Amino acid sequence: MAGRERLICAASELPEQGRGVRFELSRSGQQQAAFVVRFDGxxxxxxxxxxxxxxxxxxxxxxxxxxxxxxxxxxxSTHGALYHPASGQCVGGRCAGRGLIPVPVVERDGHVYVMEDQ
Ligand code: FES
Structure with missing residues (x-):
């Protein structure tokens, strides 16, 4: 299915390993909570x-x-499961091998965009 890009935030709002930005994502016809952080640039x-x-x-x-x-x-924050910020892979705690689900984002011209369903 073709997607469309939607603006999430300015690139300057994402300091390296700092505060992230929450956003809503349209995925398979549903609104879902998502977030973006900056890691390794x-x-x-x-x-x-x-x-x-x-x-x-x-x-x-x-x-x-x-x-x-x-x-x-x-x-x-609930029970302390740890995830790798590059891959979302579970690295410890109660996630028991179940990682985070990645969301495709791009950074361009000083802004960060998410690719979501039409
Ligand atoms: S709900 Fe996230 S570690 Fe339990």
């Missing part, structure tokens, strides 16, 4: 849904990285 987006129980991850709006100094992983 690129925007990375996923459905905002833990692999353990389908609840949203952020403990405070936009706070997706773990609370350690290195902020290496995305963390679920």
């Amino acid at each position: 690129r925007p990375r987006a996923f459905l905002n849904q833990c692999g353990h129980v389908p609840v949203e991850l952020d403990w405070q709006e936009g706070e997706f990285f773990d609370h350690s100094r290195s902020r290496l992983y995305l963390i679920c």
Whole structure:
């Protein structure tokens, strides 16, 4: 199915391993909660849904990285499942191998766009 790009935010709103931006995504005819963060210089987006129980991850709006100094992983605020921010792969905790679902995003001309269903 062909998709269309929709603006999420300015690229400057996504500092490296910093606060993320929540957005709604049209997917298979349904609105779903999603988020985007910046990791390793690129925007990375996923459905905002833990692999353990389908609840949203952020403990405070936009706070997706773990609370350690290195902020290496995305963390679920409910029971602490950890996910790799590049792939969404489960790296520890109750996600038990179930990763986050990636969402395609692009950064262009200072803005970040999501590709969603028509
Ligand atoms: S709901 Fe996310 S770790 Fe349990």
